[in-house]
Amino acid sequence: MEKRKKLVELGLKVLNDIKNKKNPTIELPVRTLSNIYFDEKRRLIKIGNKFAKRSYLNIAFSRKFMQTLLVAAEAKKIIDEGVRISIRDLYYALKHTIGDTKENTFEEQSESDPIIEDLEAMLNLLREELNLNADRKGYMAGNIVLRDAGYEIDCSKMGSSGWAIPSNVEKDVIKFVKNEAEYVLVIEKDAVWQRLNEDKFWEKNNCIILTGKGQPARGARRLIHRLHHELKLPIYVLTDADPWGYYIYSVIKQGSINLSFLSERLGTPEAKFIGLTVDDVKEFGISKNVTIKLNENDRKRVKELMGYIWFKPREWQKELKEMLRVGYKLELEALSSKGIRFITKTYLPHKIENKEFLP
Amino acid sequence: MKAEIKEISVSEFFEKNRQLLGYDNKAKALLTIVKEGVDNALDACEEAGILPDIYVSVKEVENEKYEIRIRDNGPGIEKKQIPRVFGKLLYGSKFHRLKQSRGQQGIGISGAVLYSQLTSGEATVVKSSTGDGRTHVYKIKIDVKKNEPIILGEMISFGNVWHGVEIRLIAEGVYKEHKQSILEYLKRTAIINPHANIVFDSPKGRVVFKRATDKLPKEAKEIKIHLDGVEIGLLSRMLYETKARSLETFFTTEFSRIGKKTAIEICNKACIDCKAKPKELREDDIKKLMRAIKHVKLLRPPTDCLSPLGEDVIEAGLKKELNPEFVTAVSRFPSVYRGRPFQVEVGIAYGGSIKQAEIMRFANRVPLLYQQGECAITKSVFSIDWKRYGIQVNSGVISDPVVILVHILSVWVPFTSESKEAIGSYGVIIKEIKLALQDAARKLRLYLAGKRKREHIERKMRIFERYAGEIANSLYILTGVRKDEIYKMLVDLINSKVKGGEEGGHGEKEEVG
Numbered sequence: 102m103e104k105r106k107k108l109v110e111l112g113l114k115v116l117n118d119i120k121n122k123k124n125p126t127i128e129l130p131v132r133t134l135s136n137i138y139f140d141e142k143r144r145l146i147k148i149g150n151k152f153a154k155r156s157y158l159n160i161a162f163s164r165k166f167m168q169t170l171l172v173a174a175e176a177k178k179i180i181d182e183g184v185r186i187s188i189r190d191l192y193y194a195l196k197h198t199i200g201d202t203k204e205n206t207f208e209e210q211s212e213s214d215p216i217i218e219d220l221e222a223m224l225n226l227l228r229e230e231l232n233l234n235a236d237r238k239g240y241m242a243g244n245i246v247l248r249d250a251g252y253e254i255d256c257s258k259m260g261s262s263g264w265a266i267p268s269n270v271e272k273d274v275i276k277f278v279k280n281e282a283e284y285v286l287v288i289e290k291d292a293v294w295q296r297l298n299e300d301k302f303w304e305k306n307n308c309i310i311l312t313g314k315g316q317p318a319r320g321a322r323r324l325i326h327r328l329h330h331e332l333k334l335p336i337y338v339l340t341d342a343d344p345w346g347y348y349i350y351s352v353i354k355q356g357s358i359n360l361s362f363l364s365e366r367l368g369t370p371e372a373k374f375i376g377l378t379v380d381d382v383k384e385f386g387i388s389k390n391v392t393i394k395l396n397e398n399d400r401k402r403v404k405e406l407m408g409y410i411w412f413k414p415r416e417w418q419k420e421l422k423e424m425l426r427v428g429y430k431l432e433l434e435a436l437s438s439k440g441i442r443f444i445t446k447t448y449l450p451h452k453i454e455n456k457e458f459l460p
Numbered sequence: 461m462k463a464e465i466k467e468i469s470v471s472e473f474f475e476k477n478r479q480l481l482g483y484d485n486k487a488k489a490l491l492t493i494v495k496e497g498v499d500n501a502l503d504a505c506e507e508a509g510i511l512p513d514i515y516v517s518v519k520e521v522e523n524e525k526y527e528i529r530i531r532d533n534g535p536g537i538e539k540k541q542i543p544r545v546f547g548k549l550l551y552g553s554k555f556h557r558l559k560q561s562r563g564q565q566g567i568g569i570s571g572a573v574l575y576s577q578l579t580s581g582e583a584t585v586v587k588s589s590t591g592d593g594r595t596h597v598y599k600i601k602i603d604v605k606k607n608e609p610i611i612l613g614e615m616i617s618f619g620n621v622w623h624g625v626e627i628r629l630i631a632e633g634v635y636k637e638h639k640q641s642i643l644e645y646l647k648r649t650a651i652i653n654p655h656a657n658i659v660f661d662s663p664k665g666r667v668v669f670k671r672a673t674d675k676l677p678k679e680a681k682e683i684k685i686h687l688d689g690v691e692i693g694l695l696s697r698m699l700y701e702t703k704a705r706s707l708e709t710f711f712t713t714e715f716s717r718i719g720k721k722t723a724i725e726i727c728n729k730a731c732i733d734c735k736a737k738p739k740e741l742r743e744d745d746i747k748k749l750m751r752a753i754k755h756v757k758l759l760r761p762p763t764d765c766l767s768p769l770g771e772d773v774i775e776a777g778l779k780k781e782l783n784p785e786f787v788t789a790v791s792r793f794p795s796v797y798r799g800r801p802f803q804v805e806v807g808i809a810y811g812g813s814i815k816q817a818e819i820m821r822f823a824n825r826v827p828l829l830y831q832q833g834e835c836a837i838t839k840s841v842f843s844i845d846w847k848r849y850g851i852q853v854n855s856g857v858i859s860d861p862v863v864i865l866v867h868i869l870s871v872w873v874p875f876t877s878e879s880k881e882a883i884g885s886y887g888v889i890i891k892e893i894k895l896a897l898q899d900a901a902r903k904l905r906l907y908l909a910g911k912r913k914r915e916h917i918e919r920k921m922r923i924f925e926r927y928a929g930e931i932a933n934s935l936y937i938l939t940g941v942r943k944d945e946i947y948k949m950l951v952d953l954i955n956s957k958v959k960g961g962e963e964g965g966h967g968e969k970e971e972v973g
Binding site: 115119120160163166170171173199202 | 954
C-alpha cells in the first residue's frame with residue numbers, strides 16, 4: 102500500500118539520521134504566504150518549493166518533531182488495523198503525560214490538527230487517505246442520486262435538513278449515480294440554505310443547493326470540485342457582501358494558503374460569484390437601513406484582499422474599492438427586507454438568468 | 461568661685477570616654493577585648509616568624525560578668541616589659557614607627573585591662589614565657605591618675621617549656637552571636653589569616669578555625685615618613701628633635717626617598733641655606749619650607765614595606781570558611797595616599813554555602829565590624845553597578861549569595877576614629893578599591909556566564925531526553941526497530957552533540973531550505 106510505505110519511509114529516514122549520528126530532521130513544505138504562488142494558467146493557489154527543516158535537536162522544534170512522529174506512527178497503526186478514526190480521536194489517542202513530567206504530548210486538538218496537515222503536505226496524502234476523518238460539516242439537497250458507503254441516497258428526498266456531507270468524499274466512498282441538476286448553488290449560510298430548501302428552490306430551478314456553514318470544510322470543497330469536474334455542473338456561490346464572504350468564495354475557487362498543497366484537488370477555478378455585491382443595494386432597491394457600517398477590521402481585511410493576486414481581476418478590484426467607498430457591508434438575510442421569498446423568487450433567478458456574476 | 465585646673469592623665473581621659481576605645485556597650489565590650497588580644501597575638505607571632513596557634517575562651521562567671529582568656533604561641537614578652545605593656549596606655553612598640561601591623565597605637569590591650577578593672581574591679585592576670593623554661597605571672601591593675609601599672613602579684617614558675625602570652629580578664633559584658641559578634645570576628649579573622657589556627661571556647665561550645673596554609677605572610681618592613689604627608693606641626697617637632705646638623709642632612713636622613721639633590725632644591729625654593737641648623741629655624745622659615753615642599757617633585761615612597769596576602773591566600777581563606785562554589789581574588793599594586801603607601805586586595809566568593817550577600821571589610825588583616833556606612837570600603841562597593849557583572853540587585857541591595865571581601869593594608873591605615881572601625885574616604889583609596897572590585901567582578905561575570913550557559917545546555921538536554929522515549933516508541937511503530945535500541949542511540953546522540961554545544965540551536969523559525 103502506497104500510503105503505508107510512505108509512513109514507513111519517513112520513519113526509516115529519521116532512524117537513518119540517528120544511526121549516522123546526524124541531527125534527526127524531517128523536511129516539510131512551508132505552508133505560509135511566503136511559500137505559495139498563484140498559478141495563472143490553472144488559476145489556483147499552489148504551494149512553492151520551499152522546505153522547512155524540523156529538527157529534533159533544536160529546542161524550538163523538538164516538541165513538534167516528536168509530535169510529527171507520534172501522528173505518523175498513529176496513522177500507520179490505524180491503517181494496519183484497517184480502521185478510520187476522527188482527527189479528534191487521534192488527538193485523544195495520542196494525548197498523554199510524558200514520562201514523569203507535567204508536559205503532555207499534545208495540550209489541545211489545535212496542536213495535533215496542524216501536525217496532520219504537515220504530514221499530508223509532507224507525504225502528499227490527504228488525511229482521509231491516512232484513515233483520518235474530520236467532523237462532518239455542510240449539507241446538500243437537490244436532484245442528484247449518490248451512493249454513500251454502499252447506500253443509495255436520493256438528495257431530493259432528504260427532508261428539511263438535507264444530506265450531511267461526510268469528511269471523506271473520495272470515489273471509494275461517494276459515487277455519483279444519477280444527476281438531473283443543471284447547476285450547483287453554494288450558500289455561505291446554513292439559515293439561508295434552509296430558507297431555499299423550504300421553498301424547494303432546487304426543485305423549481307433544477308439544481309443542487311449546498312452549504313458549508315461558513316468557511317466550507319474540505320469535504321464540501323472536494324465535493325464541489327467533483328460535482329464540477331465529473332458532472333460538468335456550473336458552480337455559483339452566494340455569500341454575504343463583506344470581505345469574509347468574498348474570501349470564502351475565493352477559497353472554494355482557488356484554494357487556501359494553508360492547504361495550498363491540496364488546491365488541485367479542492368479548488369474549482371470555474372466557480373462564479375453570484376452575490377451579494379455592493380451594487381445589489383442599488384440594483385434591487387434594498388433599504389440602506391439593513392446595511393451595516395464597515396468597522397476597522399473589515400476595512401483592513403478588504404485592503405488585504407485587494408493585495409492578493411487572485412483578487413486582481415478588474416471586477417473584483419472595482420467591487421472592493423466600491424465597498425470601501427460606500428463604507429457598508431450587507432448580509433444575505435438583508436434580502437428578507439424585500440419579502441421572505443424575495444431571494445428565491447426574484448434575486449437568484451434574475452442573477453442566474455442574466456449571468457450577472459463576478460469572476 | 462575659682463575653677464580648679466588640673467592635668468588629666470590619658471587613663472583618666474579614657475575612663476570617661478570609653479566609647480573611643482570600642483567599649484560603647486556590653487556586647488561590643490567583650491568583642492573589643494577579644495579583638496585586642498587576638499590582634500596582638502597575631503602580630504607577635506608573625507613578627508617572630510611563628511605560625512599562630514591561638515586559643516580564646518569566653519565564660520560567664522556571674523550574670524553579665526565574663527572571664528576572657530586569650531593565649532598565643534608567640535615569642536612571649538620579656539619580664540620587665542610585661543607590666544607596662546598591659547598596665548600603661550599608649551605604651552607600645554608600634555606607635556612611633558611606620559610599619560604595617562594590626563595594632564598601631566599602643567592603646568588596645570591596656571585599654572582592655574582598664575575596662576576590666578573598671579567594670580569588675582578585678583586585676584588582669586598575664587602569663588608570659590620567652591621559651592627559656594620560666595613563666596612569669598603578673599597580676600596587674602592600672603593607676604588611672606598616673607597612667608602607670610600597679611603590680612598586685614608577681615610569680616615565676618619553672619619547668620614548663622613554652623613560649624607565648626596568656627591573658628585572663630574579668631569584665632562586664634553580654635555574649636551574643638549576631639553579626640557583630642566575637643564568633644563573626646573570629647571567622648573573618650580566620651578568613652584573612654588562613655595561616656592561623658584558632659580555637660574558640662564560647663559559652664555555647666567549641667569552634668575551631670583550622671589553618672589552611674603554612675605560608676606565613678612576608679614580614680613588612682619599617683619605613684621612614686614621606687614628606688608628602690607631613691604637616692607643619694610634625695615638621696617643627698622633627699626639626700627640633702633631629703640629630704642632623706644641617707637642613708640638608710635632616711631631609712636626607714629623616715625622610716623616605718629624599719636625596720641630596722631634592723633636599724637642596726627644597727632649601728633653595730624656600731630661600732634657606734641648606735647648611736642651616738634645623739634647631740635654629742624660626743617659625744617663618746618652617747612655613748617657607750612647607751610651601752617649598754609642595755612645589756618639589758617627590759619620589760613616591762617605597763612600597764616593599766607592605767605585606768599583601770596575595771590572591772591565592774585570600775582565595776584559600778574564603779574557601780575554607782565559606783565553602784563557596786566560586787572564588788576569585790585580586791591584589792592591586794601598592795599606591796600612595798598622603799605619602800603613605802597602601803595597597804588594596806579584594807576577594808569575591810559566590811554561591812555554595814553562602815546564603816546572602818555580605819561585605820567583609822579588613823584593614824591590616826583585622827576585620828572591621830562596625831560603622832559600615834561610614835567606611836570607604838562600603839562606599840566603594842555601593843558605587844559599583846553590580847548588575848553589569850551578572851549579579852542580581854533589588855532596590856539597591858545585592859540579592860545574590862555573594863561575599864565581597866576588601867582588605868586595605870598600609871603602614872598607617874587612615875581610620876576615621878581611634879576605635880579603628882571605618883576607613884576614611886580618600887579619593888585614591890576609593891579608586892583603588894573600585895578598580896580591584898571591578899577586576900574581580902569581571903572574573904565572576906565570566907564564571908556566571910559559563911555557568912548559565914552550562915545550565916542552559918543542561919536544560920535543553922533534559923527537554924531532548926524527555927522526548928526521546930516518545931520518539932523511540934513512534935519509530936518502533938513505524939520501522940519495527942527495537943524501542944530500547946533507538947532510545948539508547950538518541951541519548952548517545954544528545955550526549956555527543958548537545959553537550960559539546962554543536963547542536964541544540966533555538967532558532968525562531970523552522971530553517972528554510
